[in-house]
Amino acid sequence: MEELRCQARIRQENRSEAAPLTVRPADRVKALHAYTSLLADLRQRGHGGVLEIDSNIPVAKGHASSTSDILASALLCVSEACPDIPEAAAHALALSVARRLEYGDYLLHPGIAACAQRSQRLITAYHTDLRWTIVGVDEGGYVHTEDFHREVPEDPGKAEVYAQLFDELDEALRADDGPAAARIATRSAELHNDRLPKKSLSDLTALQRDFGAHGICVAHSGTLAGLIFSRYQSDHDERIAGCRAALDARGYTGSTFTLKEARRP
Structure with missing residues (x-):
């Protein structure tokens, strides 16, 4: 059984810092929006390159694939902009952008979690x-x-x-x-x-x-x-x-x- 997972990373690919950030695969636009909008929230200057989403989660099947993309990208942004930030604060920042983009599941607890889907607000972590x-x-x-x-x-x-x-x-x-x-x-x-x-x-x-x-x-x-x-x-x-x-x-x-x-x- 293969573990379902999602990881985000930035590749510069010799691009100018003045160039716009793009995303790969090209259809993961929510992930790109999460990264760039949180970057703006943190008042950080953007840079060129490619936001790569490495995910084996099937899309539009019920596995929370888009929420995984969004949270992976947001957490990457936080880790780059604020490397010493406490985990709880990083999670709060990631969720602040995720809930603006879609209904979603709470994926930041390693086990079963009950959440309010519209706000991605954690109710109980079991x-x-x-x-x-x-x-x-x-x-x-x-x-x-x-x-x-x-x-x-x-x-x-x-x-x-x-x-x-x-x-x-x-x-x-x-x-x-x-x-x-x-x-x-x-x-x-x-x-x-x-x-x-x-x-x-x-x-x-x-x-x-x-x-x-x-x-x-x-x-x-x-x-x-x-x-x-x-x-x-x-x-x-x-x-x-x-x-x-x-x-x-x-x-x-x-x-x-x-x-x-x-x-x-």
């Missing part, structure tokens, strides 16, 4: 030991978060239900109750299916029963869906292998992910 493995499928196509939120109206009638689910999830994560957290993820996936339908949901529900997965998870503004297992299950490896084979037989291409966790100190 320390867990769930040991989840997710067998995921990509349903194809692309979902651009901004377009999705603009084109698909929110359902105010579900707000109370989601608030209750959030409270239950918070309790489950604090208690390291993986099966309970997976059940909540399943309920959220089912509730969301009228806004961004996952055609694999019925197949995943059947495979959940067949292979004893704890639950189902989906990207709420992406193309991914998956089954949640845990390495606490004694026959974990056999369940994963069987599930992937069953997905292949149904015409899906499965991928295996592990949950990013910060363990308790």
Whole structure:
């Protein structure tokens, strides 16, 4: 399993300092905007060169690729302009520009984090030991978060239900109750299916029963869906292998992910 990661760096490539900064790949314009606007906030003089985004995170799939680009670029800017700045201050500066550019996830905690998506404000940083493995499928196509939120109206009638689910999830994560957290993820996936339908949901529900997965998870503004297992299950490896084979037989291409966790100190 390859670790998903994003890194930003500046290459001068013998360019004049008076030349404008460009970005590579050329479509990572938000990353470039994050770097240059934060540079202006810090009252630093710009320089020429190329802002390179080295990322293996799939774009528009639900992996928070653009937020990763933005934060990597902003943190690079801070480290170059203020090399001795404390980490907390660097994170605050990076988030100050990120929230101006898009809705996003809080990616600066090494584990599970609850955040207010519109402001990227951290609500709770969790320390867990769930040991989840997710067998995921990509349903194809692309979902651009901004377009999705603009084109698909929110359902105010579900707000109370989601608030209750959030409270239950918070309790489950604090208690390291993986099966309970997976059940909540399943309920959220089912509730969301009228806004961004996952055609694999019925197949995943059947495979959940067949292979004893704890639950189902989906990207709420992406193309991914998956089954949640845990390495606490004694026959974990056999369940994963069987599930992937069953997905292949149904015409899906499965991928295996592990949950990013910060363990308790």
